[in-house]
Amino acid sequence: MHEPAGTDSRTDPHWRDGPWQKAGQRLTAHRPAAAGLTVLAALMLAVAAGLVTGGGPVGAALAAGHQSLTFALLAGLGGAALGLLWGGAAVALGERAERAMMAPAIALTGLPLALVLPLAGGLLGPGRGLAPMAVVTALIAAPAVAVVARDELRALLRREFLSAAQAAGLTGGRRLRRHTLPNVILPLAAAAWTALPRALMAESLASLLGLGLPEGVTGWGTAIGAAARTGDAMALAGPALLLALTLWALHGVGDGMRLAFSTTGGRR
Amino acid sequence: MSGSGERAPLRVEGLSLLTSRDILLDRLSFAVEPGEVLALSGGAGAGKTLLLRALAGLAPKGVTVLGDIRIQGRRILVTQDGALDPLRPLGAQFTDLLAHQSGLDERTALRRAAEALERFQVPAAARRLALHPHELGEAMRWRAALALAMAAQPALLLADAPAAALDPTQRVRLLNDLAAWTREAGTALLLAGRPQPDPVHSGLADRRLILAQGRLEAPEEEPTPAPSPVEPAPSGPPILSVRDLRVAFPLGRSWRGEERWLTVVDGLSIALAEGETLALLGETGSGKSVLARAILRLVPPVGGQVSWLGTDLAAAPPEAMRRARRDLQILFPDPLAAFDPLMTIGAQLAETLESLRPTRSAADQAAWLAEALEEVGLPSAVLDLYPGSLRPAEAARAGLARALLPEPRLLVCDEPAAMLDGAERGDFLALLRAIRRRRRLALLYATQDAAEGLGVARRALVLLLGRIVEAADSAVLAAGARHPYSRALIAAARLARPALHGDPPSPLRPPTGCALRLRCPLAHDGCAQVPPSLDTVAPGHRVACHVAHDDAQDGAQVGGRAP
Numbered sequence: 024m025h026e027p028a029g030t031d032s033r034t035d036p037h038w039r040d041g042p043w044q045k046a047g048q049r050l051t052a053h054r055p056a057a058a059g060l061t062v063l064a065a066l067m068l069a070v071a072a073g074l075v076t077g078g079g080p081v082g083a084a085l086a087a088g089h090q091s092l093t094f095a096l097l098a099g100l101g102g103a104a105l106g107l108l109w110g111g112a113a114v115a116l117g118e119r120a121e122r123a124m125m126a127p128a129i130a131l132t133g134l135p136l137a138l139v140l141p142l143a144g145g146l147l148g149p150g151r152g153l154a155p156m157a158v159v160t161a162l163i164a165a166p167a168v169a170v171v172a173r174d175e176l177r178a179l180l181r182r183e184f185l186s187a188a189q190a191a192g193l194t195g196g197r198r199l200r201r202h203t204l205p206n207v208i209l210p211l212a213a214a215a216w217t218a219l220p221r222a223l224m225a226e227s228l229a230s231l232l233g234l235g236l237p238e239g240v241t242g243w244g245t246a247i248g249a250a251a252r253t254g255d256a257m258a259l260a261g262p263a264l265l266l267a268l269t270l271w272a273l274h275g276v277g278d279g280m281r282l283a284f285s286t287t288g289g290r291r
Numbered sequence: 292m293s294g295s296g297e298r299a300p301l302r303v304e305g306l307s308l309l310t311s312r313d314i315l316l317d318r319l320s321f322a323v324e325p326g327e328v329l330a331l332s333g334g335a336g337a338g339k340t341l342l343l344r345a346l347a348g349l350a351p352k353g354v355t356v357l358g359d360i361r362i363q364g365r366r367i368l369v370t371q372d373g374a375l376d377p378l379r380p381l382g383a384q385f386t387d388l389l390a391h392q393s394g395l396d397e398r399t400a401l402r403r404a405a406e407a408l409e410r411f412q413v414p415a416a417a418r419r420l421a422l423h424p425h426e427l428g429e430a431m432r433w434r435a436a437l438a439l440a441m442a443a444q445p446a447l448l449l450a451d452a453p454a455a456a457l458d459p460t461q462r463v464r465l466l467n468d469l470a471a472w473t474r475e476a477g478t479a480l481l482l483a484g485r486p487q488p489d490p491v492h493s494g495l496a497d498r499r500l501i502l503a504q505g506r507l508e509a510p511e512e513e514p515t516p517a518p519s520p521v522e523p524a525p526s527g528p529p530i531l532s533v534r535d536l537r538v539a540f541p542l543g544r545s546w547r548g549e550e551r552w553l554t555v556v557d558g559l560s561i562a563l564a565e566g567e568t569l570a571l572l573g574e575t576g577s578g579k580s581v582l583a584r585a586i587l588r589l590v591p592p593v594g595g596q597v598s599w600l601g602t603d604l605a606a607a608p609p610e611a612m613r614r615a616r617r618d619l620q621i622l623f624p625d626p627l628a629a630f631d632p633l634m635t636i637g638a639q640l641a642e643t644l645e646s647l648r649p650t651r652s653a654a655d656q657a658a659w660l661a662e663a664l665e666e667v668g669l670p671s672a673v674l675d676l677y678p679g680s681l682r683p684a685e686a687a688r689a690g691l692a693r694a695l696l697p698e699p700r701l702l703v704c705d706e707p708a709a710m711l712d713g714a715e716r717g718d719f720l721a722l723l724r725a726i727r728r729r730r731r732l733a734l735l736y737a738t739q740d741a742a743e744g745l746g747v748a749r750r751a752l753v754l755l756l757g758r759i760v761e762a763a764d765s766a767v768l769a770a771g772a773r774h775p776y777s778r779a780l781i782a783a784a785r786l787a788r789p790a791l792h793g794d795p796p797s798p799l800r801p802p803t804g805c806a807l808r809l810r811c812p813l814a815h816d817g818c819a820q821v822p823p824s825l826d827t828v829a830p831g832h833r834v835a836c837h838v839a840h841d842d843a844q845d846g847a848q849v850g851g852r853a854p
Contacts (some may be wrong), residue, residue: 038680039680041677042632042677171515181301183628184631186584187623187629190616190619191615192643192647193646194395201631201642205631205633206631206633
């Protein structure tokens with residue numbers, strides 16, 4: 024932290040703020056994150072309003088957004104939970120297990136996993152249900168979350184205040200409850216967030232090809248694909264713009280969270 | 292600030308640096324003469340880097356430069372990171388710079404580059420020119436960066452805390468070589484750095500300016516630290532005894548399937564009596580810090596024994612271990628990092644107290660905490676602050692308060708003042724000493740600064756690659772250390788040129804025989820054969836060095852002189 028010479032950190036009006044407030048301030052100080060949060064909130068409201076009023080190309084795009092966002096949220100949360108479990112278990116089970124569990128995760132992050140979803144859609148056929156597709160999406164999003172979560176946990180376990188807690192005679196269980204878990208929440212939230220744009224991206228790509236969301240469920244990808252096939256520029260513009268905006272906002276917030284919360288310094 | 296006038300390579304008059312909000316530097320005036328070494332001292336955030344950047348014409352955006360900077364001849368700034376182009380070999384960087392600055396052709400430039408590296412005792416300098424910066428060690432990269440700057444024959448060299456991250460023996464030798472060279476070449480050298488110790492004293496610098504709160508201050512006559520009152524040597528049975536302690540970390544298996552280990556502490560034995568003070572001196576990789584933690588069982592040892600009041604801590608049941616933790620407390624090198632950022636200082640102090648002295652009532656506890664803070668000179672308002680709101684000096688004191696809460700009998704310090712500078716550092720160490728005397732604490736003080744360690748503790752051990760190379764009373768070591776490594780450490784603490792050359796060996800491949808032999812000026816063939824044993828050369832003075840043993844047997848006095 025380089026402060027300009029001659030200024031005292033105590034002149035900062037927020038110097039007494041607690042660590043959670045400071046984390047929030049760091050997040051919103053990152054402009055793409057602040058903008059992304061605003062966009063996401065506006066989008067949620069618009070989608071909710073669009074469901075009520077409906078009608079027209081805008082209403083259709085917003086309705087498609089409802090399907091896409093719901094799916095991405097569910098599948099993304101599933102993927103995040105799976106990834107956190109994966110990384111957490113690897114760290115908890117000791118060094119040998121960690122190496123064995125993380126090697127496949129690292130290998131998988133190098134592959135174009137997004138292509139697995141249309142493949143699964145094709146294999147499952149036109150009668151596919153939503154649930155299996157959501158499971159496959161979650162599996163796609165999990166490895167990257169697992170790798171980041173493992174790195175964050177390792178970095179946290181090396182931190183000095185855990186040694187200090189041990190020197191203060193705290194047992195392993197209390198150290199975990201009082202110091203490790205609270206400190207791991209924000210870095211892991213940053214890791215988990217990356218699953219959301221990944222899930223939305225994979226689903227939209229598969230739906231664009233007609234191999235994503237099952238028939239009868241229209242997401243942004245489905246709408247874009249249909250409009251492209253009929254050559255309807257007006258119908259294409261709405262969902263395409265909304266999808267791009269949402270992905271940008273999700274990534275912006277994700278970047279901000281990584282920079283503001285990460286123990287590993289967000290240098291990844 | 293007198294000066295012979297026009298030929299001074301750097302003359303600054305009324306230099307002020309302003310932002311829209313603050314005055315960063317306030318009306319500085321000074322000059323540097325040719326061949327002069329001017330040390331620019333100041334604590335963290337005093338504006339040293341900013342001043343050097345402004346002098347190099349690289350003031351950051353949004354900063355207004357007022358006043359007069361007159362520079363005669365070529366100026367070169369070596370930045371804090373000693374940046375070299377990572378993508379190009381050293382030789383190409385030399386030829387580029389020299390061709391650009393002096394119009395030298397490639398062969399002459401390469402020859403001059405090799406000569407420049409040889410000034411810093413780089414072995415096989417000509418071959419190193421083919422290497423990229425990442426293929427060099429940290430120390431070698433610094434030698435290359437400074438050699439590159441000097442090869443261009445600047446009239447003014449601005450060096451911003453050069454090699455600050457290197458170990459003292461390497462850094463001080465490099466700075467001395469650089470100063471000798473600039474004096475010889477008639478280059479004015481402006482050397483920014485930490486305020487202590489005084490570089491003029493040792494002859495490293497000719498003059499010293501102190502930058503504090505944006506203004507230049509004339510250096511005050513430093514009060515010579517009061518010699519610590521001579522205490523009677525503590526007697527009695529040892530309260531802490533460490534026998535043959537080994538700490539090693541597994542590195543996985545080699546391709547032949549052998550387990551590989553990184554041995555950090557290699558069979559160390561220590562005994563400490565009630566109220567005794569012992570310094571552990573050593574640089575990076577000496578094992579002092581791991582030893583300190585292994586004693587408190589924060590790092591599991593792989594062999595040997597640590598006993599506290601006769602109880603073997605490895606076999607101690609949880610209740611006995613907790614009683615031992617009451618007596619054994621530690622100060623960490625980064626006190627801020629040793630506090631949980633999500634809990635207030637008060638909550639963390641209370642947690643320590645509850646864990647180690649659980650019998651106290653709530654009201655009793657609050658008074659106890661306030662008292663502990665008062666003892667280290669902090670207001671009780673600090674209890675409500677989160678660690679993120681503390682300054683480094685306050686965090687160091689809060690860490691001390693936490694360590695003192697359970698009323699320990701032994702305080703293990705792992706470079707507790709490493710994050711502090713100047714007056715803050717001195718104040719903290721004085722406080723630590725006063726509290727130690729008042730509470731009659733035993734102290735184990737690990738540091739790489741020999742002057743600090745010898746000043747704090749009555750006895751000292753010098754560690755190298757996890758082994759003791761010399762053990763003696765601090766006064767004996769300060770007056771006449773026998774081991775070349777001890778002498779180098781003590782010299783470096785005074786900023787005198789240490790007699791060790793080269794870089795420390797990798798702990799993964801320690802040399803055969805004596806661990807120091809590749810850097811030692813006294814090494815002979817015998818040093819490669821067997822590791823020297825730690826033998827008594829005088830009552831209470833043990834040394835592990837083949838040469839020192841021979842000298843002792845010959846009756847020759849090696850003394851503190853650097854060869």
